[in-house]
Amino acid sequence: MALRLSLKTVLLPCSILLLMCVRAAPVSGSKPNIIFLLTDDQDVTAGSLDYMPRLNQLLRKEGTEFMNYFVSTGLCCPSRATIMKGQFCHNTKIFDNGDLNNSTSLSGGFEKYLALGLMNESTVGNIMQAAGYETKLCGKYLNGYDDKQASFVPPGWDHWQGMTDTAFYGPHFSINGKLAKFNKTVYQTDYIRDIAIEFLQRKKTSQNPFFMYLSPFAPHAPATPAKRHAHMFNDTQAPRYDSFNPNSSIQSQKPSWLGRLPPLSQKQINSIDNFYRNRLRSLQAVDEMLGNITATLEAEGLLNNTYIFYMGDNGQHLGDYRLPGGKRQAYDTDIRVPFLVRGPGVPAGQKVYDVTQSVDLLPTWADIAGAELADSNKVDGESVLPLFNVSREPGTFRSVALAEMYGGSSNMGGAYKALPGFWHNRFWNNTYQGVRVINGTGFAKNANWLYVEWCTGEKEFYDASTDPRMILNTYSTLDNVTRSQLSSLTQQMGSCVGDQCRAASKLQVSLDTSGATTSTLQCHNPPNMTDAALEFYRPAFPYADSDIIDADEFPEGMFL
Numbered sequence: 001m002a003l004r005l006s007l008k009t010v011l012l013p014c015s016i017l018l019l020m021c022v023r024a025a026p027v028s029g030s031k032p033n034i035i036f037l038l039t040d041d042q043d044v045t046a047g048s049l050d051y052m053p054r055l056n057q058l059l060r061k062e063g064t065e066f067m068n069y070f071v072s073t074g075l076c077c078p079s080r081a082t083i084m085k086g087q088f089c090h091n092t093k094i095f096d097n098g099d100l101n102n103s104t105s106l107s108g109g110f111e112k113y114l115a116l117g118l119m120n121e122s123t124v125g126n127i128m129q130a131a132g133y134e135t136k137l138c139g140k141y142l143n144g145y146d147d148k149q150a151s152f153v154p155p156g157w158d159h160w161q162g163m164t165d166t167a168f169y170g171p172h173f174s175i176n177g178k179l180a181k182f183n184k185t186v187y188q189t190d191y192i193r194d195i196a197i198e199f200l201q202r203k204k205t206s207q208n209p210f211f212m213y214l215s216p217f218a219p220h221a222p223a224t225p226a227k228r229h230a231h232m233f234n235d236t237q238a239p240r241y242d243s244f245n246p247n248s249s250i251q252s253q254k255p256s257w258l259g260r261l262p263p264l265s266q267k268q269i270n271s272i273d274n275f276y277r278n279r280l281r282s283l284q285a286v287d288e289m290l291g292n293i294t295a296t297l298e299a300e301g302l303l304n305n306t307y308i309f310y311m312g313d314n315g316q317h318l319g320d321y322r323l324p325g326g327k328r329q330a331y332d333t334d335i336r337v338p339f340l341v342r343g344p345g346v347p348a349g350q351k352v353y354d355v356t357q358s359v360d361l362l363p364t365w366a367d368i369a370g371a372e373l374a375d376s377n378k379v380d381g382e383s384v385l386p387l388f389n390v391s392r393e394p395g396t397f398r399s400v401a402l403a404e405m406y407g408g409s410s411n412m413g414g415a416y417k418a419l420p421g422f423w424h425n426r427f428w429n430n431t432y433q434g435v436r437v438i439n440g441t442g443f444a445k446n447a448n449w450l451y452v453e454w455c456t457g458e459k460e461f462y463d464a465s466t467d468p469r470m471i472l473n474t475y476s477t478l479d480n481v482t483r484s485q486l487s488s489l490t491q492q493m494g495s496c497v498g499d500q501c502r503a504a505s506k507l508q509v510s511l512d513t514s515g516a517t518t519s520t521l522q523c524h525n526p527p528n529m530t531d532a533a534l535e536f537y538r539p540a541f542p543y544a545d546s547d548i549i550d551a552d553e554f555p556e557g558m559f560l
Helices: 053-061 076-085 109-115 124-130 188-203 256-260 266-299 358-369 480-493 499-505 531-537
Strands: 033-039 064-066 134-139 159-165 172-175 178-181 210-215 306-312 339-342 350-352 400-405 432-438 448-454 459-463
Touching: 033 266, 033 358, 053 266, 053 306, 053 339, 076 109, 076 124, 076 358, 124 134, 124 210, 124 358, 134 188, 159 188, 188 210, 188 266, 266 306, 306 358, 400 480, 400 499, 432 480, 448 480, 480 499
Parallel strands: 033 210, 033 306, 064 350, 134 159, 134 210
Antiparallel strands: 064 339, 159 172, 172 178, 306 339, 400 432, 432 448, 448 459
16 A cells, blocks of 8 residues: 555644635735746656645645646756757757767757857846846756866856756755765755755845746656655555556557567566655655745745746656656656646646646746846747636647657666667667647647657557557557648647747647658667667567567666
């Protein structure tokens, strides 16, 4: 029986509990403060939010939850670059976490972000600073920002504590450009919490609004919990949905290398369960941090004029589709993430079902701050503030979300090396573009679909209204007109910029109805990948589950 914390165990000031149903208006004449709490690899589909009692009280009951919120790229660095810029990764060109032997050029990470000049005036820190906000970042920034980079402080941040080593015990931070290495008694999430509280206590007497970006590493692997939480959830296991370690008749419906993955071994399943427990345990300190920060805001008289945004940078599959762990896929396990908001004018206990994406964060914060976006024609999202109007008509904001990935799979480890398509601990190719369509217009009326085009020419289509775990690929059942419409929509979303993205995401574009589904998406393979690995892409490659050695161990670096 899974253990879930009771709200009775949560100690909160009575005055906070009284705010359950009422959200106060902002203080007259003052700009609202903003706190952004970003977790790493936090799922929605495996139920992690249900194990966070403070979040359930402070954000679900006292705020608004976005039920169809998707990241466009289910991977840390591209997702974080999107947050900073308000652009899809096909526009930022941050495709991956770093080179990692998985692209034709430097694929992403801090160094590419810097080399491309993306730290200009159109990043969130600069925009908020220009709008009169005192800005602070504490926690993970971009992958590749490490000890060697600690002297560099990105522009736009008045107070900088970027994490340069993500160890849960004994993390390293750049404190305004000076490297600080903490000993093994310092728990990373608790340190971020303490820094945030100290900042808030000082802000009581300040006249300037603030924007504070907090980014703990939890529940990313290895998801080391605080010692006080290490005993929790001992009887909990990863959910056994239909997508968990499916049989071969289901798995073979997946495209490319996914369809040929062998069943998970019992040892792998045990490791997944242990990882799942540690994910829940590591989130308890995040949950405590949320409670402590909210209580401090209330004590300092700041709560009524402060927005709190809570989000995960990407999801996590946990045994789904025979994948032992990781992200980078187009399924809801990887791209549907938590997004909850409380603050001035935000309805309490509301759920928003309109499609929203991480490209919407930057324009939303700029909207709150009354800031002008110098490159507004290059921002791919739009403000979600109108969605807090309870009298508006639901489903009028957006109906299409983009999913895109360019490169390889998550690190699968050497145990899979006998499979074709495997090279340098990853499977190739994992390049795709797709659309998540929910309650659209015209041909997409009442839709709840995932459609994906792979660079190999393969296609996927799932009707999540009847197949919520996305296990039955029914592309072959679609008529040719619907196929061409979905293909046309995907290609427009996958190449859009600014206004084009907003139009396509609302289905306010012309779609091809000819029946053709020609895609020009190119595979992002490493230039020196061997011919043996490319052999996988030849038609009808003979393969049986018994041909692969048992993949028993989780390798170091998995989930990247």
